[in-house]
Amino acid sequence: MATKNYRDESKKNWAKNYNADEAPSHGDLQLGAILRIADATEAIAKNYNQLLSENEYLKKRKKYLEEQNEKLHRSISAYKGQITKLKK
Numbered sequence: 001m002a003t004k005n006y007r008d009e010s011k012k013n014w015a016k017n018y019n020a021d022e023a024p025s026h027g028d029l030q031l032g033a034i035l036r037i038a039d040a041t042e043a044i045a046k047n048y049n050q051l052l053s054e055n056e057y058l059k060k061r062k063k064y065l066e067e068q069n070e071k072l073h074r075s076i077s078a079y080k081g082q083i084t085k086l087k088k
Helices: 006-010 026-087
Strands: none
Touching: none
């Protein structure tokens, strides 16, 4: 007997053939809805992970730019002090 992984099997596109006078059962409709919910959840998780990595990058970028800004402010203050000193 072959072993099958539930996760891999659940990602397959399952279908059932019906006769013209048959309709999907309540269980079939529930299964289809659950599979659509699973697909949507996976898409949301992918987008969420992408947003997390983008957020981390932007935090690092913000910190770097704030440090550069502070460095430039100190440099400007030093130049102003030198100008004042030279005026005397």
